[in-house]
Amino acid sequence: MKQIVKTKSVKMNMIMNAILTMSSFIFPLVTFPYVSRILLPVGTGKVSFATSVISYFSMFAQLGIPTYGVRACAKVRDDKEKLSRTVHEIMFINLFMCVIAYIALFVSMQFVPRFRQDKLLLMVVSSTILLNSIGVEWLYKSLEQYSYITLRSIAFKFIALVFMFLFIHEEKDYVIYGGISIFASSASGILNFINLRKYIYFRPMGGYDIKKHIKMVVVFFAMSVATTIYTHLDTVMLGFMKSDVETGYYSAAVKIKSILVGVVTAASGVLLPRVTYYIQNGNREDFIRIAKKTLNFVFITGAAFAVYFIIFAHEGIYFLSGSAYENSIVPMQVIMPTVLLIGLTNVMGIQMMVPLGKEKLVLYSEIAGAVINLIINAVLIPRLASTGAAIGTLVAEIVVWIVQYVSIRNMLKTAYRSIKYLRIVFGLMLASAASVWVKFIDIKDFLKLIISGVLFFGIYFGILVITKEPLITELKNQALGKLKGKK
Numbered sequence: 001m002k003q004i005v006k007t008k009s010v011k012m013n014m015i016m017n018a019i020l021t022m023s024s025f026i027f028p029l030v031t032f033p034y035v036s037r038i039l040l041p042v043g044t045g046k047v048s049f050a051t052s053v054i055s056y057f058s059m060f061a062q063l064g065i066p067t068y069g070v071r072a073c074a075k076v077r078d079d080k081e082k083l084s085r086t087v088h089e090i091m092f093i094n095l096f097m098c099v100i101a102y103i104a105l106f107v108s109m110q111f112v113p114r115f116r117q118d119k120l121l122l123m124v125v126s127s128t129i130l131l132n133s134i135g136v137e138w139l140y141k142s143l144e145q146y147s148y149i150t151l152r153s154i155a156f157k158f159i160a161l162v163f164m165f166l167f168i169h170e171e172k173d174y175v176i177y178g179g180i181s182i183f184a185s186s187a188s189g190i191l192n193f194i195n196l197r198k199y200i201y202f203r204p205m206g207g208y209d210i211k212k213h214i215k216m217v218v219v220f221f222a223m224s225v226a227t228t229i230y231t232h233l234d235t236v237m238l239g240f241m242k243s244d245v246e247t248g249y250y251s252a253a254v255k256i257k258s259i260l261v262g263v264v265t266a267a268s269g270v271l272l273p274r275v276t277y278y279i280q281n282g283n284r285e286d287f288i289r290i291a292k293k294t295l296n297f298v299f300i301t302g303a304a305f306a307v308y309f310i311i312f313a314h315e316g317i318y319f320l321s322g323s324a325y326e327n328s329i330v331p332m333q334v335i336m337p338t339v340l341l342i343g344l345t346n347v348m349g350i351q352m353m354v355p356l357g358k359e360k361l362v363l364y365s366e367i368a369g370a371v372i373n374l375i376i377n378a379v380l381i382p383r384l385a386s387t388g389a390a391i392g393t394l395v396a397e398i399v400v401w402i403v404q405y406v407s408i409r410n411m412l413k414t415a416y417r418s419i420k421y422l423r424i425v426f427g428l429m430l431a432s433a434a435s436v437w438v439k440f441i442d443i444k445d446f447l448k449l450i451i452s453g454v455l456f457f458g459i460y461f462g463i464l465v466i467t468k469e470p471l472i473t474e475l476k477n478q479a480l481g482k483l484k485g486k487k
Contacts, residue, residue, distance in 0.1 A: 027157045027184060028255060028320075031164045035177055036321040041248025043174035046118055047125075048251035049239035050178060052232040053115070054105075054125045061101035061129045064220025065094050069138030071354065072213070077143055084200035087139055089210050093217060098133040102126070114240060124179045128186040135189025136196065143199060152188050160184035219359045226366030233370070234389035237377045242385050250386035252321040253332035256309065257339060264302045264343040292415040295347045296471045299419050300464070302340030307428050308456050310336045311436060312449060319445040327386065334390035341397040348404045348412065358408065365403035369396040420469050427463035431456045 036044055069090050076082040105126055109115045115122060140149055163180045167173065196202070235254070238247045309316055313332045317325050349362040373396035380388025405412055438452040464472040 027161060028259060031161060032252075032255060033320050033322070035164065035168060036252065036325065038168055039171055039174050039177060040324055041245045041252075043171055043177070043248070044251055045239070045244035045246070045248030046121060046174050047178045047181065048235055048254075049244065049247050050118055050121045050125045051181070052235040052239070054122065054128060055232050056236075057101045057105045057126065058129045058132060059224050060104070061094070061098040061133055062221075062224065063093060063097050063217050064222070064224040065090055065217065066132075066138050067223070067350065067354065068213075068217055068220040069136070070142045072216075073139055073142035080200065081205065085205040085208065087136065087196075087200050088205055089208055089213055090138075090217075091133075091136065092208075092210060093213060094133045098129055101129055105129075121175045121178050124175055125182055127179075128182050131182070131186035131189035133189075135186065135192040137189075137192065139196070139199065140192065148195075152191055156188045157184050216359070219363060223359060223363045223366055226363060226370045229370040229373070233373055234377055234381075234393050237381055238386060238389050241381050246327075246385045249325060249328045250331055250389055252317060252325045252328040253335055253386070253390065256316055256320065256332060257335050260305045260309065260339045261342050264298055264305065264339055265346045288411075291347065291352050292418060293471060294351065295344065295412075295415050296419055298343035298347055299340065300424060300469070300471065302343040303424055303428060304431075304457065304460055306336045306339045307432060308435075308453070309333075309339075311432060312439065312452055315439070315445040315448045315452075319449055331386045331390040334387060335393055338394055338397045341394075341401050345397070345400050345404055348401075348408065352411070353404065353408060356408075361407040362404065365400045365407070368403050369400040372396050372399045418470075420467075423464060423467040423469050426467070427460045430463055431460035434459050 039047075072086055072090065073083060076086055105122070109119055109122060137149070160180050160183050163183070164177070167176050167180070235247060235250060238250055310333050313329045313336070317328045317332060321328065345365070349365065353359070353362050373392045376392035376395055377389055380391055382388075384391070435452040435455040438448050438455070441448070443451075461472065465476060
């Protein structure tokens with residue numbers, strides 16, 4: 001039986017994903033200044049450590065399915081019966097691993113002293129394992145249901161925002177903060193599960209072939225392991241080797257970086273189901289065209305965010321977290337270039353290499369990053385604490401980019417050559433010179449960020465418009481065309 005899935009244009013998907021990303025930006029922007037001043041570095045450090053620890057157990061439960069599921073379902077999304085069978089098969093694997101993950105977690109909490117210290121917090125945060133397993137976010141992404149994903153996510157974040165101000169009043173409320181954070185990010189999985197009936201059959205389909213998924217799931221799982229190790233290893237090692245305070249400093253820097261990465265990768269995040277569909281149907285030209293534009297977009301935005309927040313790290317930390325987090329400033333400056341690097345490797349790895357069937361090359365790049373991160377963390381964290389962790393993360397992301405670029409350099413050469421580096425650098429230099437003076441005037445940090453942000457990004461994108469940077473020019477012409485059409 002055929003199912004005609006009504007999908008919106010890539011532009012509409014990008015708009016909805018951008019709105020989703022902005023909601024993810026606004027939520028911590030509103031809550032973290034409040035929470036960090038109440039919980040202080042110790043409280044936020046505990047939650048950050050617990051979240052990083054649970055991410056490893058969640059990683060085993062998910063088995064790389066969040067990425068594999070998108071590709072597998074995108075291939076059969078026009079046939080409801082095949083889609084239903086595929087979803088059932090993947091969910092069987094996911095739920096089985098979910099049980100294994102919880103057993104491993106309970107055993108760990110009995111034998112690891114560091115885990116016993118915050119047993120209740122770990123239990124609360126671990127609810128994300130089950131919620132992500134039943135949430136099947138990968139199915140909705142494969143069907144390009146970004147309007148539903150966005151509206152649902154905003155609703156849960158708004159409720160969580162209200163809960164933050166209602167229930168977090170003392171330093172000891174860090175467990176409540178952990179629970180509300182999980183509610184904001186994962187509780188929508190319940191709604192996803194209830195809504196499944198719109199897209200698949202719930203009845204047993206028969207003819208299940210779980211084995212056919214195992215090989216690719218293992219590859220994607222290995223990718224997930226490597227990625228999770230080098231993205232959370234710094235926080236976990238800080239928690240074991242140093243203190244909750246140092247982990248809190250580092251979490252403040254990473255919080256800002258994560259928000260910016262979300263903004264930079266917003267456009268590329270919607271491409272995997274579409275480019276997989278193109279490859280499946282032999283439409284390679286459209287695949288290359290979209291990938292090149294996205295790579296250019298990431299470079300333009302990622303470079304700007306990295307430079308701006310290196311210059312205004314002090315103001316960003318003081319505004320979002322308060323003066324108690326002064327030691328977060330240097331780690332934040334060190335880690336900022338990863339905003340660009342992660343954006344580029346997201347396009348190269350997940351949006352280009354995965355649809356082309358080069359998952360193993362992505363895996364190799366992530367293993368290289370994980371190994372380098374482990375070595376540098378082990379050497380530098382004892383000496384430099386959170387700054388050492390930031391250095392390890394930066395070098396790891398550089399290694400991942402190098403390995404991925406070398407792996408598909410023939411395809412990437414044209415894309416990277418099309419980027420107008422001189423225009424971008426010129427724009428960044430003028431924008432920096434025009435805004436840096438704001439650091440030295442005696443006003444509140446929030447006002448400094450507002451004034452400097454308007455100057456920096458206004459001048460930067462103004463220069464790109466004046467110098468006729470191709471992508472910015474295209475976007476400008478599209479916007480003007482729509483305005484004229486409305487008139």
